[in-house]
Amino acid sequence: RKEVEQDPGPFNVPEGATVAFNCTYSNSASQSFFWYRQDCRKEPKLLMSVYSSGNEDGRFTAQLNRASQYISLLIRDSKLSDSATYLCVVNMHSSNTGKLIFGQGTTLQVKP
Amino acid sequence: NAGVTQTPKFRILKIGQSMTLQCTQDMNHNYMYWYRQDPGMGLKLIYYSVGAGITDKGEVPNGYNVSRSTTEDFPLRLELAAPSQTSVYFCASAMNTEAFFGQGTRLTVV
Numbered sequence: 564r565k566e567v568e569q570d571p572g573p574f575n576v577p578e579g580a581t582v583a584f585n586c587t588y589s590n591s592a593s594q595s596f597f598w599y600r601q602d603c604r605k606e607p608k609l610l611m612s613v614y615s616s617g618n619e620d621g622r623f624t625a626q627l628n629r630a631s632q633y634i635s636l637l638i639r640d641s642k643l644s645d646s647a648t649y650l651c652v653v654n655m656h657s658s659n660t661g662k663l664i665f666g667q668g669t670t671l672q673v674k675p
Numbered sequence: 676n677a678g679v680t681q682t683p684k685f686r687i688l689k690i691g692q693s694m695t696l697q698c699t700q701d702m703n704h705n706y707m708y709w710y711r712q713d714p715g716m717g718l719k720l721i722y723y724s725v726g727a728g729i730t731d732k733g734e735v736p737n738g739y740n741v742s743r744s745t746t747e748d749f750p751l752r753l754e755l756a757a758p759s760q761t762s763v764y765f766c767a768s769a770m771n772t773e774a775f776f777g778q779g780t781r782l783t784v785v
Contacts, residue, residue, distance in 0.1 A: 606778055668716075
């Protein structure tokens with residue numbers, strides 16, 4: 564089983580749609596979770612951290628389910644500029660930052 | 676504010692050649708990482724370091740070596756380049772939560 568798994572998509576949605584991405588991780592001892600965004604041929608950049616209580620940043624909501632070892636990202640009111648690849652990242656160490664493992668990434672294409 | 680700097684940006688190697696990918700960060704971060712990304716795939720961790728003098732293998736370390744003699748520098752060495760090492764290589768550094776990435780090195784082995 565892969566340490567971090569995502570549905571690669573692609574997800575093709577119209578502007579204004581709500582879309583959800585899922586990610587599962589294998590190591591129950593993992594402590595830190597993140598969503599990164601990667602634009603074509605660019606370096607990944609942090610979108611948001613994922614907290615146990617769930618967290619929201621504007622149109623983006625991230626949630627963590629430790630019991631199911633599952634992370635999600637919800638994007639509401641999709642914009643054309645949201646088109647990118649979204650990468651789930653898990654810190655496999657008990658420390659705050661250690662072995663950061665990336666999922667395969669989920670590609671989102673928002674169409675007019 | 677340079678952040679994470681990788682050199683070179685592009686390189687073509689012949690099979691069997693060796694090279695070093697350079698990575699420098701000026702943020703005094705303890706953690707540094709090397710990833711490779713093949714087309715349409717996520718990032719695979721090659722090696723990482725939690726501080727000067729300490730390195731650990733990641734998911735795909737075979738064919739690579741690293742060193743961390745200073746906090747700032749984390750070079751990645753390819754000793755005998757193979758076509759399977761054709762990829763985009765990203766270096767990153769982190770202190771607590773957010774990892775900052777360099778712009779990548781596109782390596783082709785022919």
